[in-house]
Amino acid sequence: MSKKIISMILVFSIVLIWMIPVFAIEPSSNTIYRGIDISEWQGDIKFREVKEAGIEIVYIRAGQGFSYEDSKFEENYEEAKRNGLKVGAYHYVTARTEEEARQQARFFVSLVSGKEIDCKLAMDFESFGNLSNSEINRIAVAFAEEVERISQKEVIVYSNTYDARYVFSREVAKYPLWVAQYGVEEPQDNGNWNYWEGFQYSSSGRISGINGNVDLDRYTEDILLNSNDAINHVEDPKVNKEDRILYKVRRGDTLSEIALKFNTTVGHLAAINSIKNPNLIYTGEIIVISHNYNNRKTKEYKIKIGDTLSEIALKFNTTVNYLVEINKIKNPNLIYAGEYLIV
Numbered sequence: 001m002s003k004k005i006i007s008m009i010l011v012f013s014i015v016l017i018w019m020i021p022v023f024a025i026e027p028s029s030n031t032i033y034r035g036i037d038i039s040e041w042q043g044d045i046k047f048r049e050v051k052e053a054g055i056e057i058v059y060i061r062a063g064q065g066f067s068y069e070d071s072k073f074e075e076n077y078e079e080a081k082r083n084g085l086k087v088g089a090y091h092y093v094t095a096r097t098e099e100e101a102r103q104q105a106r107f108f109v110s111l112v113s114g115k116e117i118d119c120k121l122a123m124d125f126e127s128f129g130n131l132s133n134s135e136i137n138r139i140a141v142a143f144a145e146e147v148e149r150i151s152q153k154e155v156i157v158y159s160n161t162y163d164a165r166y167v168f169s170r171e172v173a174k175y176p177l178w179v180a181q182y183g184v185e186e187p188q189d190n191g192n193w194n195y196w197e198g199f200q201y202s203s204s205g206r207i208s209g210i211n212g213n214v215d216l217d218r219y220t221e222d223i224l225l226n227s228n229d230a231i232n233h234v235e236d237p238k239v240n241k242e243d244r245i246l247y248k249v250r251r252g253d254t255l256s257e258i259a260l261k262f263n264t265t266v267g268h269l270a271a272i273n274s275i276k277n278p279n280l281i282y283t284g285e286i287i288v289i290s291h292n293y294n295n296r297k298t299k300e301y302k303i304k305i306g307d308t309l310s311e312i313a314l315k316f317n318t319t320v321n322y323l324v325e326i327n328k329i330k331n332p333n334l335i336y337a338g339e340y341l342i343v
Helices: 003-019 047-052 073-082 098-112 133-151 161-166 255-261 266-272 309-315 320-327
Strands: 032-038 057-064 086-092 121-124 155-160 177-180 198-205 214-220 244-248 286-290 300-302 340-342
Touching: 032 086, 032 198, 047 073, 057 073, 057 098, 057 214, 073 086, 086 098, 098 121, 098 133, 121 133, 133 155, 155 161, 155 198, 161 177, 255 266, 255 286, 255 320, 266 286, 309 320
Parallel strands: 032 057, 057 086, 086 121, 121 155, 155 177, 177 198
Antiparallel strands: 032 214, 198 214, 244 286, 300 340
16 A cells, blocks of 8 residues: 555544544533532632622532531531522542441431432542442442432432543433533533533632632532422431541652551551552552541650650650651751650
8 A cells, every 4th residue: 555545544534533523411401500519618608799690509518428527518508598599518428338338428418407408419429549440339329329318319420521431330320410521611421421410610710709719510400409398307427437538649658658647557558448559659649548547646745955856756656757747847857945846
């Protein structure tokens, strides 16, 4: 085959690729509401100004994991309702098993108990660690089913387009979709959902009444619950297992250093994060750390003349690295008599 023919074929192929349409999924109805989603990170919000700016629906983070309640949830809920906004609530899921998912679902419902929620209860499950797709989907379904069972309210799944296509399964897609994709007019087809009820199209929006950036959304009328009757009261489950925190691996981190920082073990972190090779972690990776990591009770030590950090570490059965980290010491060789250290 001549080079000329080969070149023509290549050009023709490139043209065909550019001509292939990128399909979008459609809104579930023609009635669209302007919305935002918020958490404690937005600080104090002037909801009257938000309402006057044309926002109609606000999704509010209720909590995270097993026991963390968003510090602004109650205030945000009361002020949003008082100013005539329709309110939804979402929960950031950190579960690593189906049973943990059900525990977190019960905690979520306990947070919204007694409240008149207007929109479907949202599951925000996006930090997967080293879970397999199969595990992720079982956890997602367990959480959603438990929320619906005890709240008697419908659930919606929050997901970005990538996870909607490559992570979540058709079993999760039986729940409606609130999709995140930025820089597009409509979210792209993901192969699982044909419609969206929520579309988060920006994470850097600016709205009067809110200092700084806020997520911007469009919501269809289908995201609204059939009834906003107060959710039946459910007690906080008070599970024995404490909540978990998420640690983002930084350049140069090792699993042993992370374990030392949180007073846990490499084996424990490897087990709960399904890490096959403890010597191989990646910058930007999310490590789940149990809040019940048996953190030692801290106390203060007043530095004496002649003390060194290594001697203090030895005295309190710890390490120099731990003291440097917890006390934010810039130069381990430079400490001063009369200062106090947390040990």
